[in-house]
Amino acid sequence: MTVITRPETPEIPVVDAAPPPGSPPPAPTARRWQPPWRNPWRRPWILEGFTWIYLIWSILPIGLAVLFSFNDGKSQSVWQGFSTRWYWGDPVNSVFHNPLLRNAVEQTIRLSLLTTVIAVPLGVAFAIGINRWRTKTSATFNFIMVFSYVIPELIFGVAMFFLFTQFFKFIHLGTMAEVLGLVTWNFSWPAIIVLARLVSIGNSYEEAAADLGASRLQSIRRVLIPLLAPAIFASAVLVFASVVDDFVVVDLLSSTSNTQPMSVIIYANTHGGNGGPALNALATLMLILSFVVAIVGVIVYRWMTRGERGSSGQEAMTSIAGM
Amino acid sequence: MPNGSSPGYGSAAASERRLIVARGDLTKGWAARAQNRWVWAGFAMPGIIWLVLLFVIPFYAVLAIAGGQLNAIFESPVPIWNPLNWTGANFAAVFHDLIGQGAFVGPIFVRTLVYVAVASILSLVIAYPAAYFVTRFAGKRKVMFLALLVAPFWISYMMRMLAWIDLLQTNGYVNRVLVDVHLVGQPVNWLGGKSVTVILGLVYGYIPYLILVLYAGLDRIDQRLLEAGRDLGLNRVRTFLRITLPLSRQTILTGMLITVLPMVGDYFTNQMLSGSESTSMIGNVIDSQLNTTSQEAQGAALSLLLLAFLLIPMLYYVFQTRKASETAA
Numbered sequence: 001m002t003v004i005t006r007p008e009t010p011e012i013p014v015v016d017a018a019p020p021p022g023s024p025p026p027a028p029t030a031r032r033w034q035p036p037w038r039n040p041w042r043r044p045w046i047l048e049g050f051t052w053i054y055l056i057w058s059i060l061p062i063g064l065a066v067l068f069s070f071n072d073g074k075s076q077s078v079w080q081g082f083s084t085r086w087y088w089g090d091p092v093n094s095v096f097h098n099p100l101l102r103n104a105v106e107q108t109i110r111l112s113l114l115t116t117v118i119a120v121p122l123g124v125a126f127a128i129g130i131n132r133w134r135t136k137t138s139a140t141f142n143f144i145m146v147f148s149y150v151i152p153e154l155i156f157g158v159a160m161f162f163l164f165t166q167f168f169k170f171i172h173l174g175t176m177a178e179v180l181g182l183v184t185w186n187f188s189w190p191a192i193i194v195l196a197r198l199v200s201i202g203n204s205y206e207e208a209a210a211d212l213g214a215s216r217l218q219s220i221r222r223v224l225i226p227l228l229a230p231a232i233f234a235s236a237v238l239v240f241a242s243v244v245d246d247f248v249v250v251d252l253l254s255s256t257s258n259t260q261p262m263s264v265i266i267y268a269n270t271h272g273g274n275g276g277p278a279l280n281a282l283a284t285l286m287l288i289l290s291f292v293v294a295i296v297g298v299i300v301y302r303w304m305t306r307g308e309r310g311s312s313g314q315e316a317m318t319s320i321a322g323m
Numbered sequence: 324m325p326n327g328s329s330p331g332y333g334s335a336a337a338s339e340r341r342l343i344v345a346r347g348d349l350t351k352g353w354a355a356r357a358q359n360r361w362v363w364a365g366f367a368m369p370g371i372i373w374l375v376l377l378f379v380i381p382f383y384a385v386l387a388i389a390g391g392q393l394n395a396i397f398e399s400p401v402p403i404w405n406p407l408n409w410t411g412a413n414f415a416a417v418f419h420d421l422i423g424q425g426a427f428v429g430p431i432f433v434r435t436l437v438y439v440a441v442a443s444i445l446s447l448v449i450a451y452p453a454a455y456f457v458t459r460f461a462g463k464r465k466v467m468f469l470a471l472l473v474a475p476f477w478i479s480y481m482m483r484m485l486a487w488i489d490l491l492q493t494n495g496y497v498n499r500v501l502v503d504v505h506l507v508g509q510p511v512n513w514l515g516g517k518s519v520t521v522i523l524g525l526v527y528g529y530i531p532y533l534i535l536v537l538y539a540g541l542d543r544i545d546q547r548l549l550e551a552g553r554d555l556g557l558n559r560v561r562t563f564l565r566i567t568l569p570l571s572r573q574t575i576l577t578g579m580l581i582t583v584l585p586m587v588g589d590y591f592t593n594q595m596l597s598g599s600e601s602t603s604m605i606g607n608v609i610d611s612q613l614n615t616t617s618q619e620a621q622g623a624a625l626s627l628l629l630l631a632f633l634l635i636p637m638l639y640y641v642f643q644t645r646k647a648s649e650t651a652a
Contacts, residue, residue: 043460044456044460044559047452047455047456047460048456048460050452050453050456051452051453051456051457051468054449054450054452054453055453055468055471055472058474058475058527058530058531059471059474059475061483061486061487061489061490061527062475062478062482062483062486064486064489064490064496065482065485065486065489068489075494076488076489076492077489077490077492077494077495077496078494122369122370122373123370125366125367125369125370126366126367126369126370126371128363128366128367129363129364129365129366129367129368129370130367130370132359132363132366133360133363133364133366133367135360137364137371138364138367141367141370141371141374142645143641144374144378144379145370145374146640146641146644146645147637147641148374148378150580150584150637150640150641151584151630151637152584152585152587152588152629152633153585153588154588154589154590154606154609154610154626155588155626155629155630155633158385158609158613158622158623158626159378159381159382159384159385159626160377160381161613162381162384162385162388162619162623163377163380163381163384166384166387166388166400166402167380167381167384167402180377181377183373183377184373184374184377184378187370187373187374191370192644216359216362241477244479245479245480247480247481247591248588248591251591252613262479262481263479263480263481266481266482266485267481267591267594267595270484270485270488270595279485280485280489283479283481283482283485284482286479286481286482287477287478287479287482290477290478290479291477294477312466313466314465314466314469317466317469317470317473318469318473318535318538318539318542321473321476321477321535322535323535323536323538323539
């Protein structure tokens with residue numbers, strides 16, 4: 001048996017660090033001055049400046065449009081003093097007193113609520129079913145659903161227009177047709193979001209529930225639905241907000257001015273840019289509606305996902321925006 | 324009950340119960356699975372029926388109209404429901420408008436492609452640096468920046484167009500600033516059919532959707548890869564070119580699809596910011612055909628052709644998202 005021994009290392013001569021007497025003092029240890037552009041960890045000023053310019057460009061015009069909704073005069077481009085006449089002060093042309101504008105506000109809220117109430121349960125059930133029922137049929141309809149998500153809205157709107165004018169003639173253009181069209185158009189939001197969430201939570205929670213004696217429906221109600229709740233909520237917020245924002249479907253499927261929501265009224269009255277500040281007031285109301293929904297959405301989503309891994313304000317904001 | 328544990332949890336009765344459940348699952352076998360399958364089919368069924376009635380049938384209706392004829396007296400479209408009897412008359416008419424003598428749709432189609440190409444590339448050039456900055460360098464201010472980036476997403480499209488209509492009027496702020504700094508002598512009639520205005524409107528309108536896609540994609544890039552690149556001596560520009568950009572190629576493509584597809588079908592941006600024939604896009608043609616009874620059938624044919632034209636990018640997107648969801652699983 002041989003014993004491995006470390007070979008003897010030759011003695012390394014110790015170099016004396018001290019300078020020989022009489023030599024000049026060592027250079028200061030501080031780093032040599034470098035121009036800022038040589039510093040690899042400098043702040044990206046150009047990029048930051050660009051981002052700020054983009055943000056100002058994207059938000060300032062909206063701010064001015066909101067400002068002009070409070071204009072005292074009839075101009076949408078010259079400031080004539082502050083007033084709320086275009087909201088309710090003016091007895092004829094304010095949003096509150098003009099039946100056309102007032103009806104548009106009500107129609108938008110009506111369409112948003114009805115669409116959300118129908119589209120979300122439909123899409124959630126569809127997502128759960130498609131995710132578990134793995135057959136050719138389910139794959140086909142999953143494909144059709146994603147297809148309905150990417151198809152340009154105009155082409156979809158044209159199809160809907162002909163459906164209600166040529167095929168289902170008993171459904172006339174109007175609120176009914178608008179709701180049916182909007183539900184179909186927004187159906188993919190809850191379906192896609194819930195499908196993504198189902199994929200990320202996997203089967204193990206439900207299997208655990210089944211092992212502990214839960215029936216199929218119990219495990220759906222007590223385990224799956226609570227796990228899906230944030231995704232369902234986020235999709236409801238998205239559907240509501242995108243109906244408020246929607247234009248093409250409602251433009252093609254509305255009939256008289258009674259069934260036109262805010263977006264169509266703004267579109268129909270701005271030709272040549274002489275709609276008056278009442279339109280700005282209408283648009284501002286739309287903006288407030290969307291913002292309230294979005295902010296409440298982010299706060300409630302944060303609360304629903306509290307304690308979850310990866311829960312943050314950032315995550316809540318992107319989830320509510322459908323990302 | 325102290326510390327929340329159920330008294331019967333560890334009892335013999337409980338373990339017996341679990342055993343029965345487990346055995347039950349084993350003995351049920353395929354019968355249980357078959358039954359489960361019907362449960363899941365039942366979940367999906369309302370959505371499937373909805374999609375058939377209100378998404379599949381509508382496209383069949385468009386085909387029936389496009390393949391149909393016109394009523395000789397009222398000139399209203401008469402759908403033909405039997406595919407064997409479809410005629411190509413409407414498609415022929417559309418083709419004539421596209422490439423025939425005195426074709427008026429052809430130039431509009433080319434213009435649409437140019438507008439969409441310029442607007443989407445401009446959007447990317449503006450959106451990418453901003454999204455990149457916020458994901459990489461915003462630090463503690465990330466939530467604030469993200470809120471500002473997301474804000475326009477929640478502002479209605481019509482509101483955003485209205486804002487520019489206010490600004491671009493002859494006596495609006497844009498003209499006043501331009502005249503004050505002597506860039507132009509006379510106020511410019513921006514809203515009177517200028518391509519620049521329409522393209523700017525498209526960029527302004529669709530950029531919020533693009534920037535969100537880019538932000539989400541760039542934020543998913545593993546920061547450790549970038550740190551490794553920096554540690555190995557790459558400078559900022561090279562880290563970006565060698566790591567971030569290749570990793571965000573897919574995101575860029577998805578973002579472009581998400582903006583290009585709706586832009587091609589846009590008719591309202593143009594109508595609000597210009598309203599002039601000289602800036603018409605393909606969406607305007609379809610929209611005006613739907614408003615004229617005798618041209619409805621041609622509108623149907625034209626929108627089907629547009630759909631066929633966009634089919635490949637659409638299918639690409641569908642398969643890409645499917646692949647993404649499968650790799651995530």
